[in-house]
Structure formats: C-alpha cells, structure tokens
Amino acid sequence: MGTGNTAKVIARDGGTVAKVFHRHIGSDYIEYEYAIYKEIAKTPLQVPGLYSFEKENHALIFERIDGNSLMAEMRRSPLLMPIHMRRLAEWHADIHNCRDLLLPVFTNRLASRIIQGNDLNESEKEKILSHLGGLPDHERVLCHGDFHPDNVLITKKSHVIIDWADASVGNRLADIARSVLLINYGGLTSSPVQGMFRRLLAANYIRSYRRAGPFDMSELKKWILPVAAARLSESIGETEKEVLLKLIHARMNE
Known part of the structure; x- marks a missing residue:
C-alpha cells in the first residue's frame, strides 16, 4: 500500500x-511508536485503531482505513479547496484541544533535530537554539508533528487522521508552524505552478485556523526559524532544502 x-x-x-518496519529500524523505536499510538487512542480524535505489536514480524497492526487523502480530494475538486482547508484547520484545532497526554515535549524534539542536522554550522545552530529557548513553552497541548493534507483520509462516513509517529506535547504554534512549512514546501519541486498552489493552500489554512482558534501572526512567525531548521535533519529534496536554507538565513538576519 x-x-x-x-x-x-x-x-x-x-x-x-x-x-512492517525496515530491518535497520530497532525494536526500541517500534515499541516507542507503539506507546505513542496507545496514548493517542485515549483522545476523542478519529484515528486508526491499533491492534498489536508483532515483534516477530517487526510490525504494528492497525485498522485498515479505506479512503482518499484530503490532498487527493483537493486535486480532484480544486474549486472546493477553501472548504477542504477550512476543515483541515478545524481538525488541527481539535487536536490542539487534547491535553494531559504522556508524550515527548515538542521543543526538546526540535532541539535534538537541529543539533543532528548537517546543513548549518555550529554557530548558526547555537543561535537558533538560543532563539528556541526564548519561545513560550508553557502549553502542553497535543501536537501532531506532521499534520498536512496527505495525513488526513476522507472516508465515506468522516475523516481519519493518520501518521502519529511524531506526536508530542507543546505550544500549538510550533505545530501550526510545522504544518505551514509542510504545506508550503514539503516535497517542493521547481514548478512555479506548484509553488503558487502551495502558497494559496498555506494562506487558506492559516486564515481558517485563526477563525477556529485565533492567534497572533507575529507569535507564529517566531516559530518558523527553529521548525525550519529542524526540518533540515529529515530526508528532503534539494529544492526544498535550498528554500528552507534561504528562509532560515533570512530569519536569522532579521
């Protein structure tokens, strides 16, 4: 699949x-992901049911969800894009209404990934980590960590949110910033049409979320720098990496 x-x-x-996890993935990581999904199951959110961890098969067993991704729905009916992005934002706000979960702290995860990256020098990393340390971190709401239109499946009855491996708790603005970057740049190619479409999606998402749960745009922008720097540690394409590096250096010089 x-x-x-x-x-x-x-x-x-x-x-x-x-x-089924690749053989180079250790059992400790699979058990860690298993524990995260069990924690997410405590929420009222619509997520795939988790049945078991088959150690002998190196696999987690989930409920099968039949449906198209929200992104596929938007490609099929582009005129309905504003409605789909409004729903995406509302579902994200639902996630952030969940609290009291035993999950990693988002800022700790960001710091770890910034340190692991190879595209910034040590001085740049220290500056970004210092910036991250000054951001408000008193919230402990549920953060998906990878929330974008491909991680929501539309079924005949409703929607299901998938791919919770990066779930954590923290400031919702960090999670929103992550989604903005993924919608804008995730898997980005050099196509100008794609870039224009992505910017339109991101603008609709931000506007819709602010209706569901108002926030100050200046506060959101403060999270873009560390979230973008953390993204560099992932397996991303060269076009996306170039765009993120330009964004990071511009933010560091502001």
Whole structure:
C-alpha cells in the first residue's frame, strides 16, 4: 500500500494493515511508536485503531482505513479547496484541544533535530537554539508533528487522521508552524505552478485556523526559524532544502 523511510504498509485480511518496519529500524523505536499510538487512542480524535505489536514480524497492526487523502480530494475538486482547508484547520484545532497526554515535549524534539542536522554550522545552530529557548513553552497541548493534507483520509462516513509517529506535547504554534512549512514546501519541486498552489493552500489554512482558534501572526512567525531548521535533519529534496536554507538565513538576519 505504500513504502516510507522507516516502514512499508501491507494490507491484510480481516480489515487490518501491517506497518512492517525496515530491518535497520530497532525494536526500541517500534515499541516507542507503539506507546505513542496507545496514548493517542485515549483522545476523542478519529484515528486508526491499533491492534498489536508483532515483534516477530517487526510490525504494528492497525485498522485498515479505506479512503482518499484530503490532498487527493483537493486535486480532484480544486474549486472546493477553501472548504477542504477550512476543515483541515478545524481538525488541527481539535487536536490542539487534547491535553494531559504522556508524550515527548515538542521543543526538546526540535532541539535534538537541529543539533543532528548537517546543513548549518555550529554557530548558526547555537543561535537558533538560543532563539528556541526564548519561545513560550508553557502549553502542553497535543501536537501532531506532521499534520498536512496527505495525513488526513476522507472516508465515506468522516475523516481519519493518520501518521502519529511524531506526536508530542507543546505550544500549538510550533505545530501550526510545522504544518505551514509542510504545506508550503514539503516535497517542493521547481514548478512555479506548484509553488503558487502551495502558497494559496498555506494562506487558506492559516486564515481558517485563526477563525477556529485565533492567534497572533507575529507569535507564529517566531516559530518558523527553529521548525525550519529542524526540518533540515529529515530526508528532503534539494529544492526544498535550498528554500528552507534561504528562509532560515533570512530569519536569522532579521
């Protein structure tokens, strides 16, 4: 059904799928992800059911969800894009209404990824980490960590939010900043049409979220620098990397 950096998803009988992790992924990581999904199951959010951890198969077993991604729906009906982005923003706000979960802290995860990256020098990393340390971190709301239109499936009855491996708790603005960057630049190519479409999506998402849960744009912008720097540690394309580096250096010089 699909293959990613850490695992491939295989359909099984009985309405289930197996997320089979690549052999270089250790059992500790799979147990960690298993614990995260069990924590997410405590919320009222619509997420795939998690059935078991099959150690012998290096796999997590989930409920099978039949549906198209929200991005696929937007490509199919572009005139409905504003409605879809409004729903995406409302569902993100629903996530941020969840609290009291035993999950990693978002800022700690950002700091770790900034340190791990190879595209910034040590002086730049120290400056960004200092900036991160000065941001408000008293909130402990649920943050998805990878929320974008491809991680919401539209089913016949409703929607289901998938891919919770990066879930954490922290400031909702950090999670919103992550989504803005992913919508704008995730998997970006050199196509000017794609770039224009992405900017339109991001603008609609921000406007819609501010209706669901108002926030100050100047406060959101403060999170863009560390979130973008952390993104560099991931397996991303050269076009996206170039854009993020330009964005990071521009923000550092403001």
